[in-house]
Amino acid sequence: MKLLEDRILKDGRVYPGNILKVDGFLNHQIDVGLMDQIGSAFYEAYKDCGITKILTIEASGIAIASSTARAFGVPLLFAKKSRSLNLGNDVYSATVTSFTYQKDYQVTISKRYLNENDRVVIVDDFLATGNAMIGLTELCKMAGATISGIGICIEKGFQEGGKELREMGYSVTSLAVIDSMTDDGKIVFRS
Amino acid sequence: MKLLEDRILKDGRVYPGNILKVDGFLNHQIDVGLMDQIGSAFYEAYKDCGITKILTIEASGIAIASSTARAFGVPLLFAKKSRSLNLGNDVYSATVTSFTYQKDYQVTISKRYLNENDRVVIVDDFLATGNAMIGLTELCKMAGATISGIGICIEKGFQEGGKELREMGYSVTSLAVIDSMTDDGKIVFRS
Numbered sequence: 001m002k003l004l005e006d007r008i009l010k011d012g013r014v015y016p017g018n019i020l021k022v023d024g025f026l027n028h029q030i031d032v033g034l035m036d037q038i039g040s041a042f043y044e045a046y047k048d049c050g051i052t053k054i055l056t057i058e059a060s061g062i063a064i065a066s067s068t069a070r071a072f073g074v075p076l077l078f079a080k081k082s083r084s085l086n087l088g089n090d091v092y093s094a095t096v097t098s099f100t101y102q103k104d105y106q107v108t109i110s111k112r113y114l115n116e117n118d119r120v121v122i123v124d125d126f127l128a129t130g131n132a133m134i135g136l137t138e139l140c141k142m143a144g145a146t147i148s149g150i151g152i153c154i155e156k157g158f159q160e161g162g163k164e165l166r167e168m169g170y171s172v173t174s175l176a177v178i179d180s181m182t183d184d185g186k187i188v189f190r191s
Numbered sequence: 192m193k194l195l196e197d198r199i200l201k202d203g204r205v206y207p208g209n210i211l212k213v214d215g216f217l218n219h220q221i222d223v224g225l226m227d228q229i230g231s232a233f234y235e236a237y238k239d240c241g242i243t244k245i246l247t248i249e250a251s252g253i254a255i256a257s258s259t260a261r262a263f264g265v266p267l268l269f270a271k272k273s274r275s276l277n278l279g280n281d282v283y284s285a286t287v288t289s290f291t292y293q294k295d296y297q298v299t300i301s302k303r304y305l306n307e308n309d310r311v312v313i314v315d316d317f318l319a320t321g322n323a324m325i326g327l328t329e330l331c332k333m334a335g336a337t338i339s340g341i342g343i344c345i346e347k348g349f350q351e352g353g354k355e356l357r358e359m360g361y362s363v364t365s366l367a368v369i370d371s372m373t374d375d376g377k378i379v380f381r382s
């Protein structure tokens with residue numbers, strides 16, 4: 001998606017350790033017009049799949065999921081992050097290891113809002129190790145829901161998450177795939 | 192806002208301790224069409240104020256802020272919650288005491304994205320003690336930004352937050368104000 005790649009080049013900031021900050025338009029301050037373009041792109045990819053729900057994870061995924069859910073005309077559902085194991089019986093829960101923070105957390109959704117009749121697109125801002133996305137696929141499996149696709153804004157193509165999810169058989173639509181970043185700020189997109 | 196009150200009566204669930212669960216349409220699973228109606232209501236309230244940014248707090252406020260920002264044609268900015276005090280020099284940070292969890296946390300925003308030229312509407316899903324909202328007003332003060340209004344979906348009118356914010360001089364627009372709830376599920380709205 002050229003619009004997103006151009007915006008990353010214009011407003012993204014690269015820091016040592018393959019860190020890309022896009023907090024001016026994607027995950028802290030948010031350009032809602034860009035989110036709507038992103039939502040439309042995910043709609044184009046999965047519009048014929050009978051989608052009933054857009055699933056994401058708090059917090060950065062919510063604005064993206066909001067625009068995507070609007071494009072599909074379906075509700076969004078965001079998984080909550082918690083370090084507590086005491087979650088009760090009315091939720092599905094999976095453990096995710098955070099690469100950034102080097103610790104485990106739980107992702108949970110209420111059983112009320114996802115079931116075997118649902119056909120889901122999962123969306124998020126970044127895909128790197130893929131751990132959070134794999135956690136969300138596990139929640140869908142517990143609920144018996146069908147995952148029609150995974151929509152990602154920025155995939156770090158030099159990390160294994162995208163490859164792993166595709167090898168698991170999922171359709172992954174990444175709007176910008178970064179093949180390499182250098183500490184002096186050069187970003188190379190996959191063509 | 193009759194649409195929101197009706198939805199609360201239809202899909203809200205009351206639990207002992209004045210707990211109102213609206214996770215079927217407002218803050219876990221989210222009805223994006225309803226969010227757009229809410230965003231339009233906040234736009235009507237503050238459309239003549241020269242608003243430059245919609246501010247909220249993760250996670251439940253983000254979908255509401257997304258629809259509100261779309262109505263205004265401005266970016267949204269969401270404050271992050273963190274228990275860390277080690278936040279660096281490039282952020283504004285305030286301490287909030289959580290009534291629900293009985294502990295303190297930090298709310299932070301990057302200095303890059305709020306300044307003295309900004310005119311802000313702050314939005315959130317619930318207003319009860321008002322602690323989170325007061326934290327966000329403190330961030331705006333640090334940045335020198337003007338707060339034109341505070342837009343709330345559901346105000347618990349029997350708690351002090353709304354009264355306190357209005358006494359501080361803020362314009363608070365609450366779309367549904369609950370005057371009382373009983374453990375058997377009866378909800379009385381302020382007329």
